[in-house]
Amino acid sequence: MSGFFKSxxxxxxxxxxxxxxxxxxxxxxxxxxILSVFSPNAFNEASHFxxxxxxxxxxxxxxxxxxxxxHFVMGFILEIKNRNARAVNYAKNNxxxxxxxxxxxxxxxxxAILAFLVLHFIDFWLPEINTKYIQGDMSGLLGDGxxxxxxxxxxxxxxxxxxxxxYVLAFVFLSLHLMHGFSSAFQSAGVTSMRxxxxxxxxxxxxxxxxxxxxxxxxxxxxxx
Amino acid sequence: xxLTLKIWRQSDANDKGKMVDYKVTEISEHMSFLExxxxxxxxxxxxxxxPVAFDHDCREGICGMCSMFINGEAHGPDRGVTxxxxxxxxxxxxxxxxxEPFRAKAFPVIKDLVVDRSSFDxxxxxxxxxxxxxxxxxxxxxxxLISKHAADEAMDAATCIGCGACVASCKxxxxxxxxxxxxxxxxxxxxxxxxxVDRVKNMVAQMDLEGFGNCTNTGACEVECPKGISLENIxxxxxxxxxxxxxx
Numbered sequence: 306m307s308g309f310f311k312s313x314x315x316x317x318x319x320x321x322x323x324x325x326x327x328x329x330x331x332x333x334x335x336x337x338x339i340l341s342v343f344s345p346n347a348f349n350e351a352s353h354f355x356x357x358x359x360x361x362x363x364x365x366x367x368x369x370x371x372x373x374x375x376h377f378v379m380g381f382i383l384e385i386k387n388r389n390a391r392a393v394n395y396a397k398n399n400x401x402x403x404x405x406x407x408x409x410x411x412x413x414x415x416x417a418i419l420a421f422l423v424l425h426f427i428d429f430w431l432p433e434i435n436t437k438y439i440q441g442d443m444s445g446l447l448g449d450g451x452x453x454x455x456x457x458x459x460x461x462x463x464x465x466x467x468x469x470x471x472y473v474l475a476f477v478f479l480s481l482h483l484m485h486g487f488s489s490a491f492q493s494a495g496v497t498s499m500r501x502x503x504x505x506x507x508x509x510x511x512x513x514x515x516x517x518x519x520x521x522x523x524x525x526x527x528x529x530x
Numbered sequence: 531x532x533l534t535l536k537i538w539r540q541s542d543a544n545d546k547g548k549m550v551d552y553k554v555t556e557i558s559e560h561m562s563f564l565e566x567x568x569x570x571x572x573x574x575x576x577x578x579x580x581p582v583a584f585d586h587d588c589r590e591g592i593c594g595m596c597s598m599f600i601n602g603e604a605h606g607p608d609r610g611v612t613x614x615x616x617x618x619x620x621x622x623x624x625x626x627x628x629x630e631p632f633r634a635k636a637f638p639v640i641k642d643l644v645v646d647r648s649s650f651d652x653x654x655x656x657x658x659x660x661x662x663x664x665x666x667x668x669x670x671x672x673x674x675l676i677s678k679h680a681a682d683e684a685m686d687a688a689t690c691i692g693c694g695a696c697v698a699s700c701k702x703x704x705x706x707x708x709x710x711x712x713x714x715x716x717x718x719x720x721x722x723x724x725x726x727v728d729r730v731k732n733m734v735a736q737m738d739l740e741g742f743g744n745c746t747n748t749g750a751c752e753v754e755c756p757k758g759i760s761l762e763n764i765x766x767x768x769x770x771x772x773x774x775x776x777x778x
Binding site: 309313390392394399403488494 | 538547599602603607628633634636699701702703706734738741744745746747748749750753754761764765766767771772775
C-alpha cells in the first residue's frame with residue numbers, strides 16, 4: 306500500500322473515509338441533540354455519557370478531530386492542486402449545463418462549515434474541555450450541584466438571535482455540502498451505479514433531514530426559552 | 531444565418547493568446563460546426579488573413595480530434611456528439627458563439643484551437659493494452675467464454691475515443707473518466723486479468739504525473755462525453771486501484 310494515499314485515487318478514498326466518519330458522527334450528534342426537544346433528562350444523561358465515557362473521549366474524539374482536520378486540510382490541498390491543473394481559465398464556461406451548483410462549490414460550502422465549526426468550538430467544545438480537563442470537574446453538574454448542566458448550557462446558547470441565525474445559515478451550507486458529498490463519497494469508494502441510485506435518494510434525504518433537524522432544534526430552543 | 535464568433539487565437543505554444551471577434555455570413559443551419567469553421571477560414575484566406583487552426587480528421591464522430599469548447603461546453607451545447615456532429619441549427623441567427631481550445635495544463639495549446647493531447651497517449655502506453663503472443667499459435671478468440679453482460683460493459687468502455695472532452699469539461703481538469711474507461715475495458719474481460727494489477731497502477735501513476743486534476747465527482751465529464759462513457763467506469767477504476775494496492 307506504499308504510496309497509495311499519495312495518489313489521486315488514494316486521496317479520493319481518504320476523503321471518502323473521513324466523510325463517512327463525519328456523516329456518522331453527524332447522525333449520532335443529531336440523535337442526541339433531538340433528545341433535548343423531547344426530554345431534557347434524556348439529553349442530560351446522553352450528554353453526560355458521551356462527555357465522560359472513556360472510549361468516546363479518548364478513542365472516538367481524537368479520531369473525530371483527526372477526521373475533521375484531515376477532511377479540511379486535504380480538501381484545501383486538492384482544491385489548490387485542481388485549480389493548478391488548468392492554467393488558463395475559459396472565457397465562457399457553462400458549468401450549470403452539466404453539473405450541480407453544489408458539486409462545483411464544495412470548497413465554499415466547506416469554508417462556511419469551517420467558519421461555523423470555529424464558532425461551535427468556542428460555544429461548546431472549548432468550555433467543555435476547560436470544565437472537564439483544566440478545572441477537573443467531571444461531575445457534569447450545575448454550579449449549585451442541582452442536576453446536570455448540559456441542557457441549561459444548550460438552551461442558554463440559543464437565546465441570542467444572531468447566534469441562532471448563524472447556526473441556521475451554517476446548516477443550510479451543511480445541507481448543500483451533503484447534497485453532493487454523500488453520494489460523492491460512495492462513488493469515490495467505488496460503489497456501483499445500481500446501488501448508487503438508491504444511495505443518491507437516501508443521501509438527498511440525509512442531506513435535507515439532518516440539517517433541517519438541527520435548524521429545528523436551534524429555533525425550538527430560541528423560541529421556547 | 532449571420533453569426534459573431536469570439537475565437538481564441540494563439541500563434542504558437544509560447545504566445546500569450548487572446549480572444550478575437552469575427553463575423554461570418556450566410557451560414558446554413560444544415561452545416562456542421564466544422565463546416566462553418568471552413569467557411570470562416572475561406573473568408574479569412576480571401577482577405578489575406580491567417581486562418582484559424584483547428585484539429586479534425588474523420589468528420590464522422592470517431593477521431594475525437596476536434597478539441598473545441600463552444601459556448602462554455604466541450605463540443606458545444608448538443609449531447610453525445612463531437613464538434614463535426616454539432617449542427618448549426620443548434621444556434622440562432624445573430625448569435626454570438628465563443629470558441630476556445632480544450633483547457634488543461636496537461637493539454638497545452640499548440641496553435642489557436644489545436645491542443646497537444648499526447649498525455650493521453652502516454653497514459654495508454656503505461657498499461658492500456660494486453661500482451662498477446664502472435665507467433666502463430668494464437669488461440670481462437672471465441673475459445674474464451676465471456677458473458678454477454680461483461681462483453682457489453684467492456685464494449686461500452688471501449689467506445690471512448692480519447693477526445694479529452696471529459697478533461698475539458700471537468701472543473702478540475704481531471705482525466706479519470708478517460709483512464710477509468712481504458713482500465714475498465716480490460717478489467718471486465720478475462721484477457722485483461724493477467725496484467726490487471728500493473729495496468730491500473732501504472733496508468734494512474736502516469737495520469738498523476740501528467741498534471742491532471744483530481745476527480746470530485748461533479749459528473750460533468752459523463753454529461754459532455756460524446757460517447758456516453760459512464761461514471762461507473764471511474765468507480766470501477768477506484769476499486770481496481772484499491773485492490774491492486776492491497777494485492778501488492
